[in-house]
Amino acid sequence: MRTAYSVETVRNAERELMARLPEGALMQRAAAGLAAACAQVLARVAGRVYGSRVVLLVGSGDNGGDALYAGARLARRGAAVTALLLAPERAHAGGLAALRRAGGRVADAGAASGSAGESIARADLVVDGIVGIGGKGGLREAAVPLADAAARSRAAVVAVDLPSGVDADTGQVRGDVVRADLTVTFGTHKPGLLIDPAREYAGAVRLVDIGLPLPAEAAELEALQHADAARLLPVPAAESDKYRRGVVGIAAGSARYPGAAVLAVAGALRGGAGAVRYVGPAGDAVIARFPETLVSDQGPERAGRVQAWVVGPGAGDDAATVAQVLAAKVPVLIDADGLRLADADAVRARTAPTLMTPHAGEAAALLGVAREEVEGARLASVRELAARYGATVLLKGSTTLVASAKGGPVRVNATGTSWLATAGSGDVLSGLAGSLLAAGLSAVDAGSVAAYLHGLAGRFAAQGAPAGAHDVAASIPRAWRDVRGN
Numbered sequence: 001m002r003t004a005y006s007v008e009t010v011r012n013a014e015r016e017l018m019a020r021l022p023e024g025a026l027m028q029r030a031a032a033g034l035a036a037a038c039a040q041v042l043a044r045v046a047g048r049v050y051g052s053r054v055v056l057l058v059g060s061g062d063n064g065g066d067a068l069y070a071g072a073r074l075a076r077r078g079a080a081v082t083a084l085l086l087a088p089e090r091a092h093a094g095g096l097a098a099l100r101r102a103g104g105r106v107a108d109a110g111a112a113s114g115s116a117g118e119s120i121a122r123a124d125l126v127v128d129g130i131v132g133i134g135g136k137g138g139l140r141e142a143a144v145p146l147a148d149a150a151a152r153s154r155a156a157v158v159a160v161d162l163p164s165g166v167d168a169d170t171g172q173v174r175g176d177v178v179r180a181d182l183t184v185t186f187g188t189h190k191p192g193l194l195i196d197p198a199r200e201y202a203g204a205v206r207l208v209d210i211g212l213p214l215p216a217e218a219a220e221l222e223a224l225q226h227a228d229a230a231r232l233l234p235v236p237a238a239e240s241d242k243y244r245r246g247v248v249g250i251a252a253g254s255a256r257y258p259g260a261a262v263l264a265v266a267g268a269l270r271g272g273a274g275a276v277r278y279v280g281p282a283g284d285a286v287i288a289r290f291p292e293t294l295v296s297d298q299g300p301e302r303a304g305r306v307q308a309w310v311v312g313p314g315a316g317d318d319a320a321t322v323a324q325v326l327a328a329k330v331p332v333l334i335d336a337d338g339l340r341l342a343d344a345d346a347v348r349a350r351t352a353p354t355l356m357t358p359h360a361g362e363a364a365a366l367l368g369v370a371r372e373e374v375e376g377a378r379l380a381s382v383r384e385l386a387a388r389y390g391a392t393v394l395l396k397g398s399t400t401l402v403a404s405a406k407g408g409p410v411r412v413n414a415t416g417t418s419w420l421a422t423a424g425s426g427d428v429l430s431g432l433a434g435s436l437l438a439a440g441l442s443a444v445d446a447g448s449v450a451a452y453l454h455g456l457a458g459r460f461a462a463q464g465a466p467a468g469a470h471d472v473a474a475s476i477p478r479a480w481r482d483v484r485g486n
């Protein structure tokens, strides 16, 4: 499991560790890891470290200190290193002395703004040490021209700890921020490195272990990795029958949107449940495509045994079906139209698990705010929805988040791809997650494993070209095999 911790938790762990270590030891660990990563980048972009051109953007805190010490290490290996100081009188004194001793140049970024731009334009590597976890708000005005010059330059940009200006705890981006090709982060991932929109600015992320003592239960975010997903996937045993494997009921589709039913069933058939039962007006379309589906034109109450329901994709205005499903004593996934039609009190009154799967627009409607507000503050939004509805909430997006009403770490999914932003892709996800619920996974596990498989399936289906939702569904078995390592 990959984890991310809040700035406050990182600061506490840092204090605890610093008390046991000689002064400056922690920064040296960080700088050594940063310098090693920079040397690898230089080998790629300039062929070698010796003779390469490195520019350090140095702010007034320890983030700048890391950059200066790493710069000193690169200068000792023969790189021509120039530090551009945003606040010369407050730059890290020890770091500055180390860089000077190693033969690096130091300039005032403000006084030499023209030549600062030129050195950035000519650099092979720009190291962004403007601000790290001590940052507040977007980049300050004086730093913006440096970030712009780095963006225009052909240099590779390596961010120290975080791309400067992004909000470490929330992933929010206000105003200008640095765009990095690589972020070298220390001790732990920060939430902003895993959540959009900030994640996009981080580029590839490399974690340098500096020995921070971080308690597992204090994590803000968890991201499943292959091994975690493999452990959670339901695998039938010799004595399994379809009921033990779980029957998932799909109440979806309408005369107007029969395709949503077909796609939700397509996802459900690949989710590990032993059988898929469909109720609704699109039975003919479902059977024509998937003859293994158990189809009923009675309502959910009379559909027969079901261990988890999916309700809502393409449901139109059928509030009665949504209400019937919510009254069932088994886990329920509510998606799409179902989110609009579900009575909030009925959701809160449920005792079996409930998983709601809005995209940003649907989440905004449920919260009564603008869509941009949800997109800018995804972590806060998913937690707020989970608390309001007393349900597990999966907020879709290029980094999908899954929050439990009970609190605890929010799961973030990183397998997604922007190719998945295609009509019907959400219907496939809801069927897949519903199937995992029926197979016995908790709502958080079902949601996060479904998002993981769905993202991988999207990658396999797309491979750099547009793919339809049915292609994504058809690629789910390949995603399972990939996760299970066979």
Ligand SMILES: NC(=O)C1=CN([C@@H]2O[C@H](COP(=O)(O)OP(=O)(O)OC[C@H]3O[C@@H](n4cnc5c(N)ncnc54)[C@H](O)[C@@H]3O)[C@@H](O)[C@H]2O)[C@@H](O)CC1
Pocket: 010, 011, 014, 026, 027, 030, 059, 060, 061, 062, 063, 064, 066, 130, 131, 132, 133, 134, 135, 136, 137, 138, 139, 140, 143, 160, 161, 162, 165, 186, 187, 210, 212
């Ligand atoms: N906490 C830890 O465990 C460790 C921290 N280290 C480094 O130390 C950093 C934190 O250092 P600091 O606490 O000194 O804080 P930072 O260096 O992140 O930022 C603080 C400074 O930046 C300025 N600043 C704040 N917001 C700004 C903005 N929007 N634009 C421009 N400047 C802004 C402030 O005036 C302040 O002087 C980490 O990100 C990491 O790079 C590492 O050396 C190793 C260990």
Ligand SMILES: [K+]
Pocket: 063, 128, 129, 130, 131, 132, 159, 160, 161, 162, 163, 164
């Ligand atoms: K930084």
